[in-house]
Amino acid sequence: MKIIRADTHWIAVPFEHGGPSNTGFGGRPWANMQTLIVEIETDNGLVGHGEIFGHNGIPSALAAFEHQIKPFILGRDASAIAPLMLELQKVNHNFGRYGQTLFAISGVDIALWDIAGKAANMPLWKLLGGSTEESVPAYSSLMRFGDPEFVEQRSADSVALGYKHVKLHERTPEAVEAARRGGGPDFKIMVDVNCPWNVAEAIEIGDAMSEHGVYWLEEPVWPPENFDGLAEVRNNGVCNVAAGENASTAWEFQQMMQAGAVDWAQPSVSKVGGITEFLKVCRLAEMHNVGIAAHSPYFGPGYIATMHLLAAYTGQKAPLERLFGTLEATLYPGLTEPGPDGRIRLPLGAGLGQEPSKEVIKEYRVKA
Ligand SMILES: [Mg+2]
Known part of the structure; x- marks a missing residue:
């Protein structure tokens, strides 16, 4: 072939x-x-x-x-x-x-x-080991708005759409408070700040955010490969730490996990080296008692591949990241919108399961 x-x-x-x-x-x-x-x-x-x-x-x-x-x-x-x-x-x-x-x-x-x-x-999720369920839960990932009003409203919209988790890309405790107001007490809130801070800032601001309930704090320190810094935030701050969308291959994930840098590892299938490398990261995460929280803020074959990978992975895992918003047209009708239970059905066709x-x-x- x-x-x-x-x-x-x-x-x-x-x-x-x-x-x-x-x-x-x-x-x-x-x-x-x-x-x-x-x-x-x-x-x-x-x-x-x-x-x-x-x-x-x-x-x-x-x-x-x-x-x-x-x-x-x-x-x-x-x-x-x-x-x-x-x-x-x-x-x-x-x-x-x-x-x-x-x-x-x-x-x-x-x-x-x-x-x-x-x-x-065979659909990939079956080829990769199979699953007892034919859908995966998804979470709503909001863009960085910089305006608590938008954060509150879009968090409320996310709940209305069936999501049980929202991820913010905001950098202030006020924004997390707004998401809590919009999403209610049972809603899980993740906060992705995209590497802005030093260790002391990350601990101080992360702890303030955590008063409103933070499920994980994502990429709190600069630069992304500052694994010792992430470990310090994880050990001395309140929040669980997530990182990995900027890590190169399973080798860098190994360094991250050996440093005790993360609670959640975040391989991105269209960045880390594809499905082959993503699977290696999953094995590492399982052996280090670290969860997998895949990075997938895209709507092409990488998003579909992530769905298959999460379905077949039996270790600790977060829901599928789904960017909040509406596309004028979608490559994969039916595979990007959650049902009222916040879950997205798995494709049943062979390979990725549906043609773009x-x-x-x-x-x-x-x-x-
Ligand atoms: Mg991120």
Whole structure:
């Protein structure tokens, strides 16, 4: 089963995030949800899809895919995923172990697992070990609004949609208080601050936030690989600590866990090295008594892959991260909206289980 084609689709879909107009990450407002899809075809006619982490970084991720990854995968055996992933990491290691290179590798890995599931005629969540349930719980992940009124309202909206957890991207105790007002006493609130503070600040502000009930405090210190700093926050502050969306491969997760840095490890399947590497992180987490809280603020094949991975993982795990908001059109109708119980049904088709909409890919294509 040889790889005969590897293409990308870059799309931008108008996105209503429910916050002020300047809401966004990466230094720019997000009016669109951008997704970079990898599409791989084999000589026996199977087609798989993966997602390269992108958003504002898509142009450079695309270049990494075209120049550093694609030349190595054409003609290769699509069923020998693990050795191909090892080779891609080895031939690219001197250009940096993380960033766009690993994101591009991640997208290829997800697409190859999609193909593996199709070749086995099984949905990935069954191929990866199976589950006794045909749905996964999801949590509502709000963008950074910087305005407690929006936080309160969108937390209330999240409860109304069936969610039992909300994640804020706010940095003040007032915002957590507002989420508690909006979501009520039984609602779990996670707070993701995206690496702003030193250790002392993280403990002081995290402890103040915890008065309103914080389920985990995410990436409290700068820089993200400051594992000793995270461990200090975890040991001396009140909050449980989560981190890992910026960790490179299972090797960095091992350092994080050995430092006692986290209660929750957060691999991101479209960043960490794909499904192959995500599974390694799950094994490490289980052995270190650390929970898995997957990072998945995207709506492409990476989101679907995360759903399969969480369904099949039997260790301690958090619900599936689902960005709050409404897309003008979705690649995967039916797989991104929770039911009234806050759960999202698992796809039953082979591989990722559902094909991304060709119409959406065509209509919202961005010219590279
Ligand atoms: Mg985060």
